Amino acid sequence: MIAVPTRKPEMPAAVTRGGGVNKTEMAEKLAKKTDLSKAKAAEVIDAIFSSDPGKGIIAVELDADREVRVSGFGTFYTSRSKARVGRNPATGAAIQIAAKKHAKFRPAKGLKDRVAE
Numbered sequence: 001m002i003a004v005p006t007r008k009p010e011m012p013a014a015v016t017r018g019g020g021v022n023k024t025e026m027a028e029k030l031a032k033k034t035d036l037s038k039a040k041a042a043e044v045i046d047a048i049f050s051s052d053p054g055k056g057i058i059a060v061e062l063d064a065d066r067e068v069r070v071s072g073f074g075t076f077y078t079s080r081s082k083a084r085v086g087r088n089p090a091t092g093a094a095i096q097i098a099a100k101k102h103a104k105f106r107p108a109k110g111l112k113d114r115v116a117e
Contacts, residue, residue, distance in 0.1 A: 023049075062103050072110040079104050 021029070027042035034041070050056030058076050061068045068076040083099040107115075 070108075072108050074105055074107040074111055076103065076105050078102065 023042070023045060027038055027045055030036065030045065031038045031041040036044070046055070048057050049059075051059050054060065058068050062076060062078050065078055079102045081100050081102065084097050086095050086097045087093070088095050
């Protein structure tokens, strides 16, 4: 019997990861669509998305436990996890995992429908 090497099936293009748009490329696209300079577009993106303390509209609102709703796009919000006991996988010892606040995003129906196409 001859051994036939098996190959992993290739993932369809819609499922593969990678590529995408970074902040600089997003600023360039915004500049083209709005007739802003690239520098001004980058400034606008930073004003909305920056995670530096006291900056970034979304982060500031989440810090204050307020939701940020963008109609047709989605909602940024916070969620809290309770403190719990976990296990160190290497030793099996019980460890305390602290309570934590998480940033989350819930896509709106319009975004879900567009991505699903």
